[in-house]
Every structure is written in C-alpha cells, then in structure tokens.
Amino acid sequence: MNAQAPPSVHPNPRKTSSIRRLGQVDIAALREAVLAIPEAVWDAENAGKPNRFDALDSTRHIVFRFVDGFRDWRGSHDRPLWADWRHLLEPVLAQAVAPYGYARADFPRVMLARMAPGGVIKPHRDANPAAKWPHKIHVPLLTHERVVFYVDGIGYHFAEGEAVEVNNMGVHAVQNAGDGDRIHLIFEYYDLDQPDPDWVHLIESPGA
Secondary structure, eight states: OOOSOOTTOOOOTTSOSSEEEEEEOOOHHHHHHHHTOOHHHHHHHHHTOSOOOGGGTTEEEEEEEEEEETTEEEEEEEOTTHHHHHHHHHHHHHHHHGGGOOSSEEOSOEEEEEEOTTOEEEEEOOOSGGGSSSEEEEEEEEOOTTEEEEETTEEEOOOTTEEEEEOTTSOEEEEEOSSSOEEEEEEEEEETTSOOOTTGGGSOOTTO
16 A cells, blocks of 8 residues: 555644754753764664665664554654663653643654764655654754755754754755764654544554
8 A cells, every 4th residue: 555645634733844943952961872872782773773764774773762653643662772761861852842832742753863974864755644743853962064954945054952843744855064973863742632633534553
C-alpha cells in the first residue's frame, strides 16, 4: 500500500510555517555525555535505527524513543537506551517545550542526529502521517556557523543550545559545509489535550 498520506490528511495548524525559535536551554550535561559516546555505540545504534529514509543517508542516529508505526503519532515506545539517558534528556526536553504551555503532552520521537563534515540532508518533506501532527524540534549540541538548515529555500543557522521548531511539512534540507561534526537532539512533541484531527479515522492502525 502507498505510504503517502491521503490528500485530506492536513498538518496540525499549530505547527510553525517556517521556524520558531524557542530560546536557549541548558545543554551542558547532555552535551558532555553525548560527546563522550564511543564510536562503537554510534555504529551499533545507527545500524539498528528504525528511521531509514533516503534523505538521511549521510546522517547517523541514536534513537531513544520512536513511533510504533509511521501512520499514527499516538503510539510510541522507549528504545533500550532511553532508560540510561532519560535523566539527561528530560530536563532539556522540558526547557525546550516550555513556551508551548501544554499541561499534558508526549514525545513520540527522541533522537540524536550526527552529520559529518561535508554531509547533506537532501531536500524533502516528512511525508508519513505520524509526522504531520507533532511539533518537530531541534536542539544543537555541537555545531558551527557553516551548518545551514533550509526550509522552503531559506537558510537558517541554529546556535548550540537553542531550541528551534522547524516546519517539517515544508521542503527542508541541511548542509554541513564546515570541518566538524554537527550533532542535534531532535524530537517531536504534541498536546495530549488537543482534539485529534478529523482525518484520524482515515489512517491505519500503528504498525500497519
């Protein structure tokens, strides 16, 4: 079956239409721990990652939480490393999302993304229905001025420790033109009290 969403499946109207800068967060403890991750762990986690998309061919990932299926954001699960890392991740997540003010919310996907010097993420949209409702947020842990994030052809630079929501429904891409790695904490976030969209009955059950 075609993995693309039906035409009537529209994104969450609360999502940004370009980028939304959410402010600086304290990344010191998380950044120190991430920079100490052995290459063998990066290799093993990247080899077993669930997010295998063509556009991400030059990016390595360590995935802490992930959706149960690509058609529904409401089902998600912890992956093995979440238990060991949650004490470092949760304070950063909480600070990053404070501007939204949601009383009850969830994080269906949480991961680290590492791009080597010269790496690119090809222009693409996050087409799976599970990506259409949550906010998609980046927090750079390691970056430099020659890393550019493009949304609909406009280039942006995100500073270390700056939380930024990006429009994953627009055409977006990344270029690392510098001489060092780029490592971002990337996660999704949505309001559990926001009514489900009227198209939710059109999507298949998780894992379908």
